[in-house]
Amino acid sequence: MTARKEPLPLFSPLVTGYWLGRAEEPPRSLSTPGRYAIVVDAELPLSRSVMRLDFPDTGGWLSLSPEQARLLGLADTSEIGAPELDAALRQAGIGLNGADHLFYFAIPGQTALREQPEPDSVRQLTAEDADLFADFAAQSPADDLDEAFVELDHWLVFGCFVDGRLAAAASLIPWSGTKFADLGILTLPEFRGRGYGRQTVRAACAHALALGYEPQYRCQPDNAPSNALAAAAGLSLFAAWDVIAEDEAE
Known part of the structure; x- marks a missing residue:
């Protein structure tokens, strides 16, 4: 019998609004870790022009500025898997800083x-x-x-x-x-x-x-x-x- 997964924690609108923008919650529909929903956001600062979020036990979220989306050949509201994303980043010569865990109450x-x-x-x-x-x-x-x-x-x-x-x-x-x-x-x-x-x-x-x-x-x-x-x-x-x-x- 498959163990029942606990529901994702419910965070404040300040948290979800800052990290997810127009979305109200992480992409629960992407149930496979390592798959990312792509969001193109013209308001992203340069320091977050490529931003990846991996949510616990579910899919991820990839936010891109319009310029980075064009460079990577990725479209708003589409999806991408981790291997394909890593390959696209390498081909575009884009490196990431290294992940941090983000905790909130x-x-x-x-x-x-x-x-x-x-x-x-x-x-x-x-x-x-x-x-x-x-x-x-x-x-x-x-x-x-x-x-x-x-x-x-x-x-x-x-x-x-x-x-x-x-x-x-x-x-x-x-x-x-x-x-x-x-x-x-x-x-x-x-x-x-x-x-x-x-x-x-x-x-x-x-x-x-x-x-x-x-x-x-x-x-x-x-x-x-x-x-x-x-x-x-x-x-x-x-x-x-x-x-x-x-x-x-x-």
């Missing part, structure tokens, strides 16, 4: 987030926490600090405290002139695996939602700990997102 998750009490150990950080944050950064592995991109002077910053020490910090910054708030999270190695990162993410995201922003969490598909943290915090995978390489978009 689905609508039921947003409701739960707004209703949750804020843990006593988590609070918003301000400039008055500069010394605490400096100690936290000094104890963080350099690679983790660089990848997480959590800074005290970001738009919104929350921290989780354990015995007076800053154990985890999350920061959000408005993303690309949108109402999305891009999230970074970092937990000191000695405090990992205890739920502190999850608590910090949820508190920071609840505050961002209250301010009218949609929390957005991005990570590479092969970063298992980061993907696991997103799921533990209640975020849902919207899509794997890839765009034209930056040097080719200019």
Whole structure:
């Protein structure tokens, strides 16, 4: 007997409107992963003139500027398979940047987030926490600090405290002139695996939602700990997102 697939999460109109434009939802009719519905959009910026979205357990979405559509020989509202798309991109000399997973809180998750009490150990950080944050950064592995991109002077910053020490910090910054708030999270190695990162993410995201922003969490598909943290915090995978390489978009 074939296992029943869970329905796709229901995301806010802000998410679907930004990524899908005139469509209301991912192309559920393309039930085979690796097949893409093609949308030609004259309003795409150069940085997203070729944009590929792979939705979980269903088909994908390929958005193209009119110029890129002509170059690739692809028509609006048509479909293409992954091998054919890869071949067309190679022939046109178009490279992609490399996929990121895009996570958002689905609508039921947003409701739960707004209703949750804020843990006593988590609070918003301000400039008055500069010394605490400096100690936290000094104890963080350099690679983790660089990848997480959590800074005290970001738009919104929350921290989780354990015995007076800053154990985890999350920061959000408005993303690309949108109402999305891009999230970074970092937990000191000695405090990992205890739920502190999850608590910090949820508190920071609840505050961002209250301010009218949609929390957005991005990570590479092969970063298992980061993907696991997103799921533990209640975020849902919207899509794997890839765009034209930056040097080719200019």
